[in-house]
Amino acid sequence: xxxxxxxxxxxxxATPRRKVAAMVRLALxxxxxxxxxxxxxxxxxxxxxxxxxxxxxxxxxxxVELAFDxxxxxxxxxxxxxxxxxxxxxxxxxxEPADYSFTTTTTNWTKRGRPYHHFSFGFNFTGPTNEWTVxxxxxxxxxxxxxxxxxxxxxxxxRLAQDGWRCVLVDLRGHGKSxxxxxxxxxxxxxxxxxxxxxxxxxxxxAGPVAALGDSFGGTLALRLKASDPRIExxxxxxxxxxxxxxxxxxxxxxxxxxxxxxxxxxxKHLPALLxxxxxxxxxATVLARQPVAALFVAGxxxxxxxxxxxxxLYAQALPGxxxxxxxxxxHESVPYYFNELALPVLAWLRDExxxxxxxxxxxxxxxxxxxxxxxxxxxxx
Numbered sequence: 544x545x546x547x548x549x550x551x552x553x554x555x556x557a558t559p560r561r562k563v564a565a566m567v568r569l570a571l572x573x574x575x576x577x578x579x580x581x582x583x584x585x586x587x588x589x590x591x592x593x594x595x596x597x598x599x600x601x602x603x604x605x606x607v608e609l610a611f612d613x614x615x616x617x618x619x620x621x622x623x624x625x626x627x628x629x630x631x632x633x634x635x636x637x638x639e640p641a642d643y644s645f646t647t648t649t650t651n652w653t654k655r656g657r658p659y660h661h662f663s664f665g666f667n668f669t670g671p672t673n674e675w676t677v678x679x680x681x682x683x684x685x686x687x688x689x690x691x692x693x694x695x696x697x698x699x700x701x702r703l704a705q706d707g708w709r710c711v712l713v714d715l716r717g718h719g720k721s722x723x724x725x726x727x728x729x730x731x732x733x734x735x736x737x738x739x740x741x742x743x744x745x746x747x748x749x750a751g752p753v754a755a756l757g758d759s760f761g762g763t764l765a766l767r768l769k770a771s772d773p774r775i776e777x778x779x780x781x782x783x784x785x786x787x788x789x790x791x792x793x794x795x796x797x798x799x800x801x802x803x804x805x806x807x808x809x810x811x812k813h814l815p816a817l818l819x820x821x822x823x824x825x826x827x828a829t830v831l832a833r834q835p836v837a838a839l840f841v842a843g844x845x846x847x848x849x850x851x852x853x854x855x856x857l858y859a860q861a862l863p864g865x866x867x868x869x870x871x872x873x874x875h876e877s878v879p880y881y882f883n884e885l886a887l888p889v890l891a892w893l894r895d896e897x898x899x900x901x902x903x904x905x906x907x908x909x910x911x912x913x914x915x916x917x918x919x920x921x922x923x924x925x
Contacts, residue, residue, distance in 0.1 A: 586810030587817045591725045593717025594690040607876040610663040615697055618668040619712075621720070624742040626735040631716045631723035633739060636693060637748065638700040638710040640675035643667050645702045647882045658845065660877040666701040675707030681752040682709045682743070683893065684736060684768075686761030689726075692719030699756060702882065706890050709750055713739065715761070727818055728787060728825050729760075733767045740774055752776040754893050758879040759783070759849065763827045766857065770834040777893050778838040781879045784849040785828040785856040787811070793848045828856055837862040839892040841885060843873035858909075865909045866892065
C-alpha cells in the first residue's frame with residue numbers, strides 16, 4: 544500500500560470525460576494475497592509493482608471527478624524518452640504558452656459521511672498565442688500522484704501555460720503509458736526526471752528557469768528533484784508525505800480498514816530490502832534533512848492521507864523563504880484542484896515573487912527559520 548499514498552485519489556471525469564483509477568487499488572489488491580499473509584516479501588513486491596499493471600476491477604468508487612474535454616489528450620502529441628537503468632520509457636507532452644481561456648467550476652457533496660468533489664475545467668485547446676508563446680517564462684514539470692497519469696495534472700498545465708510557462712506533463716515510471724516493472728518511491732523516479740530534463744535540454748526545449756510542481760507522490764518527487772538536480776529553481780509540493788509508513792497506515796485506515804493492521808506493515812518491513820535501500824531513504828523527511836530546499840508547500844485541512852501535520856514536518860525542515868498554504872476542509876484527493884485558492888500563490892511562487900497581499904493571510908512564510916514562522920490561517924473551500 545505504500546506508494547499509494549499519493550495514492551489516494553480517484554478521478555473520474557464525467558461523460559464524455561475520462562474515467563480514472565485512483566491511487567487506492569493497492570489496498571484492494573492486498574486482499575487477494577491474504578492467503579500468503581506470512582510472506583512479507585510477496586506483499587512488498589505487490590507494493591512495488593507498477594500501478595499500470597493492476598486490473599481495473601480493483602478500483603474503488605472515485606471521490607473526485609475531473610471533467611474536461613478529452614480532446615486534450617490528442618491536441619498535444621506524446622513524446623517518449625528512454626530512462627534508467629532500470630530501463631523504462633516515459634511518455635510526456637508539451638503544453639506551450641497560449642491564451643487557453645482557463646475556467647473552473649466546483650461542486651461538493653457528502654455521501655455517507657465522506658466528501659466528494661466534481662471539478663469542471665474549461666479551456667480553449669487551440670487558444671491564440673500570447674506574449675509568452677515565442678519565449679516562455681520558463682519550464683514547469685507537472686508530476687501526478689501515485690496510480691494516476693499525466694491527465695490528472697492537465698488543468699495545471701493549461702493554467703500555467705496561460706501565464707506563460709512551458710508545461711511538461713509526464714507519465715511517471717510504471718504509470719499511464721510509461722513502462723517500467725517496478726516503482727521506487729522517488730529514489731529512481733528522480734533520476735528518471737533528471738534524464739527527461741537532459742532530453743529537453745538536448746532538444747532546446749528547456750527554457751529557464753525550471754520548476755517542478757507535483758501532487759501527493761508527485762509532490763514528494765518535486766521536493767526530491769529540487770534537492771538533487773540544481774536545474775530545478777522552484778518547487779511546489781501539494782499534499783506531500785514526510786514518512787512513507789505514516790501515509791500507508793492512513794491509506795489503510797481510509798480505504799481498507801477491513802484488512803488486518805499488520806498486513807501493510809509486513810510489506811513495509813520488507814520493502815527496503817526489495818528495493819535495496821535503507822528504510823529511511825523512502826521518507827521525504829530524510830531527503831530534506833540531508834538537503835533542505837526552499838519550496839511552496841500546500842496542505843489540505845481535511846486531508847486524512849497526508850494530513851496538515853505531515854506537511855508541516857516537511858515545512859519545518861525547509862529553507863527560509865519557504866511558504867505554507869493550508870486549504871481548509873480540502874481532502875487529499877481534492878486539494879490540488881482548488882484553483883481559486885492556489886492559482887495566484889503558485890504563479891507568484893514560480894515567478895519568485897512574494898505572495899500577493901490578498902493571499903498572504905492564508906499562508907506562513909519562513910523569513911528567518913522554522914522557529915519564527917507563524918501559523919497559517921486556513922483558506923475557505925471553493
